[in-house]
Amino acid sequence: MRLFSPKPRLEEFEAAALPHLADLYRTATRLLGDSGRADDVVQEAFLVAWKNFDRFEAGTNCRAWLFRILFHCAHHYRRKWLNPREVAGAGEVIDQFPAADAAPSAQLTDQEVLRALDAIPRDYRAVVLLVDVEEFSYKDAAGILEVPIGTVMSRLSRGRRLLREQLAVLAQSYGLGRTNREGMSA
Amino acid sequence: MSHPTFDSACEQTRQHLDAYIDRELPAEAGTRILRHLETCPDCAADAEARGTLKSRVHGAVRAVVPPPELAALVRRRVAREQERRWWQPDRTAAPRWAMAAAFTLVAGAGLWFATRPRPLPSLDDRPAQGAFIRTISAGLAGVLQPGLADHVHCAVFRRYPRNGPSAAEMLAQLGAYRDLLGAVSAAVPKTWHVVMAHQCSYQGRHYVHVILHDGGRLVSLVVTRRQEGESFAAMTPALTVGGVGIYTAEAGGFRIAGFESGSYLAFVVSDLDPARNLEAASWLLKDVSRVLSQNL
Numbered sequence: 216m217r218l219f220s221p222k223p224r225l226e227e228f229e230a231a232a233l234p235h236l237a238d239l240y241r242t243a244t245r246l247l248g249d250s251g252r253a254d255d256v257v258q259e260a261f262l263v264a265w266k267n268f269d270r271f272e273a274g275t276n277c278r279a280w281l282f283r284i285l286f287h288c289a290h291h292y293r294r295k296w297l298n299p300r301e302v303a304g305a306g307e308v309i310d311q312f313p314a315a316d317a318a319p320s321a322q323l324t325d326q327e328v329l330r331a332l333d334a335i336p337r338d339y340r341a342v343v344l345l346v347d348v349e350e351f352s353y354k355d356a357a358g359i360l361e362v363p364i365g366t367v368m369s370r371l372s373r374g375r376r377l378l379r380e381q382l383a384v385l386a387q388s389y390g391l392g393r394t395n396r397e398g399m400s401a
Numbered sequence: 402m403s404h405p406t407f408d409s410a411c412e413q414t415r416q417h418l419d420a421y422i423d424r425e426l427p428a429e430a431g432t433r434i435l436r437h438l439e440t441c442p443d444c445a446a447d448a449e450a451r452g453t454l455k456s457r458v459h460g461a462v463r464a465v466v467p468p469p470e471l472a473a474l475v476r477r478r479v480a481r482e483q484e485r486r487w488w489q490p491d492r493t494a495a496p497r498w499a500m501a502a503a504f505t506l507v508a509g510a511g512l513w514f515a516t517r518p519r520p521l522p523s524l525d526d527r528p529a530q531g532a533f534i535r536t537i538s539a540g541l542a543g544v545l546q547p548g549l550a551d552h553v554h555c556a557v558f559r560r561y562p563r564n565g566p567s568a569a570e571m572l573a574q575l576g577a578y579r580d581l582l583g584a585v586s587a588a589v590p591k592t593w594h595v596v597m598a599h600q601c602s603y604q605g606r607h608y609v610h611v612i613l614h615d616g617g618r619l620v621s622l623v624v625t626r627r628q629e630g631e632s633f634a635a636m637t638p639a640l641t642v643g644g645v646g647i648y649t650a651e652a653g654g655f656r657i658a659g660f661e662s663g664s665y666l667a668f669v670v671s672d673l674d675p676a677r678n679l680e681a682a683s684w685l686l687k688d689v690s691r692v693l694s695q696n697l
Contacts, residue, residue, distance in 0.1 A: 225483050233472060236617060240467035254471060261475045265482055325461035332458060346423060347455045348462040353425050372419050379454055 228268050231277045232261060238278070239285050242344050246289050248333055256292050260285040279351065283359045286341070323386060331381035339374030342367055347375075410437055414444045422451050469563045469596060470556075472617025473672045477654050530558055531604075537653025544631045545650050545657050547606060548668025552621040552655065554603045556612045556670075563614055565596040574599035577696055578609045578624070584688035585611050585622055589681065592616065620671040620678075622685060624693065627666045633659065639679055642686045649679055658682035662690040 239260060243253035263284050264271075271280055332340060345356040346367075353371075357364045414437045420426045421434045438445045534553050538546045565571075572579045575598055582598050597612040609624040638646030639658070649658045656678035659668045667689050669682040 225479065228479070229476070233475070233617065236472055236475065237467050240471060241462050241465045244465055245462060250468075254468070254474070257467075257471065258475055258478055262478050262482055265479045323457075325457075325464055328457050328461040329465075332462070343458060344462065347458045350459075353420075353423070368420065371423075375419065375451065375454060378458070379450070382454070 224268065227273075228265055231271075231273075232264055232268075232281060235278050235281050236261075238349055239281060242282070242349065243285060243289060245329070245332060245344055246286075246337065246341065247292070252292065256285065256288050259292070260288040263288060276355065279355045279359055282345070282349070282351070283361075286359060322389070323382060327385055328382065331378055331385060334381050335374055335377040339370050339377060342370040343374045343378065346371055411441060411444050414438070414441070415447060418444070418448055418451060422448065422455060466563060467617075468560050469614040469617065470560050470619055473557070473619050476672060480654060530554065533653075537655070541650055541652045541657070542636060542648075544633055544636075544666065545648070545659050545668065547608075547625050547666065548621075548623045548659055548670050549652055549655055549657050551601065551603050551606075551608045551610060551623045551625070552619075552668070552670035553653070555601050555608075555610055556597075556619050556621045561597045561612060563594065563596055571595070571598040575609065576600060578692065580692045580695065581609065581611060581622075581624070581689065584692050585613070585685060588684045588688050589613060589620075590615070593620065615673075618672055620669065620673065620681060622689065623668045623670060624662075624665055624689070627661065627664055631666060633661060640683060642683050645686055645690070647679060647682045647686065649675065651675060660686055662686075662693045665693045667693070 236257065240253055240257050243256045243260075244250050247253055247256060260281065264281055267284075271277065332343065335343070341360060342356060345351045345359060346353070351359065353364050353367050357367045360367065414421075414434055417426060417430065417434060421431060424431075426434065438448055530553075534550050537553070538549055541549060566574075568582065571582055575582060578600070582595065585598075586595060593613045593615045595611060596614045597610070599610060601608050601610050606625060606628075611622040613620040613622075633646060633648045636648045639649040640647045645660050645662070647658050647660045649656070651657070654672060655670055656673060656675050657668055657670050658679045658681070659666060660682065661667075667685075669678055669685060671678050671681070673681065
């Protein structure tokens with residue numbers, strides 16, 4: 216019979232979780248569109264992870280577990296602090312843009328790529344972040360987002376297409392690259 | 402030369418192109434796609450475009466780095482939660498032990514309340530920052546308080562970015578203490594990076610301050626002229642290096658290691674573990690004292 220709960224494994228938690236801090240911060244920044252909000256949500260995510268660390272099984276995927284918590288925290292943060300229109304996201308958009316099969320222009324800067332990424336609906340952006348940036352498998356991404364793998368695949372395909380369209384429009388506005396039609400072989 | 406028609410093979414390939422790029426296809430299906438790409442320039446161009454997009458997004462997002470103090474903030478919040486949780490009695494404990502636990506809790510509550518880590522005030526709330534520093538310094542020996550105050554005021558609240566000013570700018574800001582920058586950089590491990598070095602003031606007191614970053618931990622070297630009545634004489638040194646005592650304490654989740662150098666007090670303040678913070682002070686003591694002896 217124990218008088219107190221088992222001593223928490225603080226050092227073990229720090230060793231397992233803190234190496235993923237930068238990954239979580241980057242994702243939170245892109246999900247919330249603001250580094251200050253990302254600060255808050257990442258801290259909250261680590262706190263939730265620590266409170267539940269007893270349930271985390273050593274040897275399983277700590278990074279995926281942390282990302283799952285991060286997405287929960289980001290969802291609650293948006294509901295609590297952001298206005299409903301912002302929470303709703305951009306919805307189905309951008310079909311007015313031309314299809315884009317060309318590669319993004321090398322002349323576009325990282326900031327412009329980020330701006331295009333931030334402009335696509337959040338559900339698609341989340342999958343692109345998990346698969347393209349954080350290099351999670353479809354299965355892990357599905358587990359993190361709590362959706363079927365098929366949904367991950369369709370959101371990824373749609374998200375990448377929207378992103379290419381955004382970048383094509385941006386490149387055209389700068390007079391860079393080719394339009395879709397010019398990019399297609401005859 | 403392009404492929405003559407956008408046939409079913411192309412359609413099937415494009416359907417699976419994302420999964421192919423992400424290496425999510427079974428080997429056999431992947432080989433089929435690869436063979437098609439070798440013979441179809443249109444699909445190959447599409448695959449290349451998708452791959453380029455993936456790598457551009459990857460590079461652009463990963464270029465974003467967290468602020469250096471974020472890891473320290475996370476550690477503080479977790480430590481605060483750990484302290485709170487450690488004192489919670491287990492629900493399965495026997496009632497008599499629960500009574501003993503409750504008694505212990507009440508007895509320890511005052512001590513815990515006085516020493517618990519406090520939440521950091523917001524960055525733009527200067528009065529709250531001042532109150533925070535006064536509160537966490539309250540139980541600290543007076544001679545150590547200047548080091549903690551400047552570290553929290555300047556390094557913790559200001560959130561200097563990891564890629565701070567150039568060495569030339571920092572040397573200019575250090576002025577007569579410019580040799581400190583080289584001395585500190587040479588004394589600490591290679592993984593530690595100087596994010597700011599300057600002269601600053603807090604509550605009317607002048608400081609020379611070098612801020613370092615090590616994998617998310619903030620470490621300050623704080624130097625200030627010793628004022629009347631300030632002395633470590635009443636304390637017992639945790640370590641003596643070359644006959645100079647290093648005196649340590651902890652407050653508000655921060656570790657402080659201080660030593661005297663001529664007419665100066667020098668402090669290493671951080672959220673490192675206590676032994677590491679003391680070790681850092683021992684690395685710096687000799688060279689910092691040498692530089693300060695040139696500025697008597």
